[in-house]
Amino acid sequence: MASTLRLYLTCIRNTLEAAMCLQNFPCQEVERHNKPEIEMKTSPELLLNSVLICRNEAEKCLIETSINSLRISLKVKQADELENILTKKFLRFLSMRAEAFQVLRRKPVQGYDISFLITNYHCEEMQKHKLIDFIVQFMEDIDKEISELKMSVNTRGRLVATEFLKQFI
Amino acid sequence: MAGAEGHVEADNAEAIITRIEHKTRKIESLLKQYKPVEALKTALEGSPPMTRDERCKSANWIVVHRAIMAIKDVDGMLSSLDPEYYDILMKYLYRGLSTGDRPTCDQCLRIHEKLTVRAGLGCILRCLADTVNTERSTGSCAKKVGSF
Numbered sequence: 153m154a155s156t157l158r159l160y161l162t163c164i165r166n167t168l169e170a171a172m173c174l175q176n177f178p179c180q181e182v183e184r185h186n187k188p189e190i191e192m193k194t195s196p197e198l199l200l201n202s203v204l205i206c207r208n209e210a211e212k213c214l215i216e217t218s219i220n221s222l223r224i225s226l227k228v229k230q231a232d233e234l235e236n237i238l239t240k241k242f243l244r245f246l247s248m249r250a251e252a253f254q255v256l257r258r259k260p261v262q263g264y265d266i267s268f269l270i271t272n273y274h275c276e277e278m279q280k281h282k283l284i285d286f287i288v289q290f291m292e293d294i295d296k297e298i299s300e301l302k303m304s305v306n307t308r309g310r311l312v313a314t315e316f317l318k319q320f321i
Numbered sequence: 322m323a324g325a326e327g328h329v330e331a332d333n334a335e336a337i338i339t340r341i342e343h344k345t346r347k348i349e350s351l352l353k354q355y356k357p358v359e360a361l362k363t364a365l366e367g368s369p370p371m372t373r374d375e376r377c378k379s380a381n382w383i384v385v386h387r388a389i390m391a392i393k394d395v396d397g398m399l400s401s402l403d404p405e406y407y408d409i410l411m412k413y414l415y416r417g418l419s420t421g422d423r424p425t426c427d428q429c430l431r432i433h434e435k436l437t438v439r440a441g442l443g444c445i446l447r448c449l450a451d452t453v454n455t456e457r458s459t460g461s462c463a464k465k466v467g468s469f
Contacts, residue, residue, distance in 0.1 A: 154429075156427055156430065157359060159427075159430035159431060159433075160428075160432055161436075162429055162434050163418070163433050163434065166434075166437045166442065166445060167445055169440040169442055170443075170445035170449065171445075171446075171449055173446070198448040200450055201448065201449050201450070201451065201452075203413075203415055203418075203419075203449065204419035205419075206418055206419065206420065206421040206426050207416045207417075207426060207430075208421070208423045209421050209422075209423065212421065217449060236416050239408065304446045308444070
């Protein structure tokens with residue numbers, strides 16, 4: 153189990169290292185505008201093939217690149233309803249504070265839980281390998297966070313129920 | 322342009338599909354003889370370049386998939402494979418990874434790691450950038466590597 157995670161993260165890391173080749177490219181359609189081409193998708197010559205890396209049926213990662221921007225969309229493993237709700241709430245919490253993360257996208261791409269948008273400006277200000285480290289670390293930590301949240305919800309539920317039902321003993 | 326290509330494709334498609342069927346039989350026999358490396362080489366050799374027909378691509382993918390799943394010794398396989406097939410193999414690995422089927426993905430991830438070490442990041446980039454062999458829909462639709 154752990155080895156597939158390691159392979160999955162290695163694959164994503166290698167693909168990101170290859171795909172993160174971004175340069176400044178002013179908009180072709182509107183003068184004096186500079187837009188992330190992966191979001192506009194108006195000119196096919198500026199886009200590379202998108203790549204979908206699945207670890208299994210539940211977890212996958214979509215990497216789409218263009219000349220000046222790169223979009224990474226993640227689908228996190230959700231084993232049951234509780235994890236479903238926790239993941240949604242937690243990732244929504246993060247997405248709403250996307251400004252603080254800079255590379256986070258405010259809304260995830262359709263069909264995924266969270267999305268990152270990295271532009272050439274991010275690559276100029278920050279180091280490429282550190283950005284990739286951040287993304288991979290994020291993927292590792294997400295699973296831990298969700299499990300911790302689930303455990304704390306279950307513990308609290310158990311404590312509350314015990315206390316409440318004591319009055320009926 | 323699309324019309325003329327269509328006629329050429331129709332003739333070629335039948336020929337290619339027949340070739341793929343021949344290949345399938347050959348590969349089945351190689352796999353029975355416990356020679357998965359040769360099977361993979363045969364599967365990759367006849368990959369139809371510049372074919373737009375989905376059936377040919379799918380048929381070839383099924384053949385390559387069979388050979389990939391039969392590989393047990395990844396290092397040995399990669400050392401005996403010619404470098405010219407690295408790019409083609411990488412494209413098929415990404416197609417395998419996009420399927421989402423657990424054993425396929427496990428095997429593809431295993432091979433992907435070793436292949437990247439051997440072939441380098443250039444191999445991955447050539448997959449991403451290839452427009453000749455891969456379907457590219459015009460307009461605002463996303464393009465998928467998995468159509469090789």
